């Protein structure tokens with residue numbers, strides 16, 4: 001079966017994809033998914049996979065929800081599009097109200113966007129304008145933003161700069177000025193010379209204070225972080241750390257921004273991870289699970305204490321055509337209703353703990369697992385050659401493991417030597433057990449195992465070659 005229609009050529013420039021490697025292996029059928037239902041996705045050959053990566057960490061309510069399709073259909077017929085520039089419409093207003101309500105109205109203003117990068121970019125601009133328009137003139141020089149080196153905040157220039165990624169610097173510099181980094185409290189990698197999580201976080205908070213002092217507090221505007229860092233390899237950070245940081249930021253008149261693009265909407269077992277901090281962040285960025293990928297939606301939640309600097313001053317010079325799109329807003333509301341109605345946050349906490357326990361148990365038999373960590377249904381498995389030296393598995397070796405998982409019907413996310421699980425929040429213990437069974441098999445090492453894996457891949461290759469090859473013409 002050819003997934004491309006007659007005369008269709010492959011012109012797609014896939015994001016974050018090495019096309020030169022990807023296209024040659026099109027003969028085996030690159031992961032070409034054509035259908036989804038619940039926690040499962042299916043390729044062109046009809047093979048069923050557990051979607052343990054939650055697609056791109058975003059499909060919270062699972063695939064194929066008819067009620068969301070119906071909401072989109074009805075809204076498209078009623079009002080497919082209307083701008084929110086100098087005018088408004090019910091769906092954007094209702095979504096903003098719903099989002100504020102979910103936070104107990106701690107937040108008062110909501111900017112709607114289309115993706116996480118846009119949410120972070122918007123938060124950066126709000127922060128800078130907030131200080132520039134302060135009634136207190138001594139705050140006008142604040143523009144620097146501190147983030148964790150190795151964080152992931154998105155791809156647009158502002159968001160990308162916050163990631164502190166050397167490759168971005170090499171390829172895309174000059175990056176915007178005034179972005180500073182500290183090392184995250186990665187206890188497993190002995191950040192701050194300790195593998196004790198509490199001590200590591202305390203030292204990290206101290207290093208934040210030192211950086212602010214060194215740069216000059218009159219120039220530093222905000223600190224931004226993911227409550228559980230994703231791309232770096234799933235690093236949960238304690239509420240206590242954020243309480244310390246919030247105190248420091250208050251002392252230096254800085255804003256705290258939580259990037260909850262990944263952690264929001266139940267992913268970590270709380271509706272929002274930062275709801276467990278003593279003081280909620282001034283700004284919270286949301287995306288991914290807000291619409292489960294049915295349509296592109298993101299949001300920036302802002303406290304009235306921040307918005308006050310926009311009243312009677314220059315209004316926010318920001319917005320794009322699709323901000324608050326009515327169909328996207330309606331679908332996001334439908335998606336949030338499902339998360340609440342089906343108690344998916346609670347399910348995420350329960351099944352996440354079950355999976356984490358299962359993986360910790362698996363560590364006893366699979367030496368290749370150096371560390372397992374996570375919160376709710378956001379779990380990382382770090383693969384090492386040696387638990388003492390923590391020598392990492394190579395990217396290509398981890399790719400082989402993930403490919404073996406796929407040949408056994410499990411799609412897992414990986415980055416460097418970390419396999420990450422972000423399944424839809426609807427999964428039950430049976431699916432969690434299936435995930436554990438496949439992982440346990442794919443993480444087995446040794447000669448016999450590697451022969452088995454090769455045979456599994458070979459039979460996959462043979463069947464997919466027949467059925468899913470993309471036309472080379």
Ligand SMILES: Cc1ncc(COP(=O)(O)O)c(C=O)c1O
Pocket residue numbers: 114115116117118120152153154155226230231259260261262287288
């Ligand atoms: C924490 C975090 N922030 C921002 C983003 C960027 O979101 P998007 O890919 O929707 O632009 C991501 C994406 O993975 C993310 O994990």
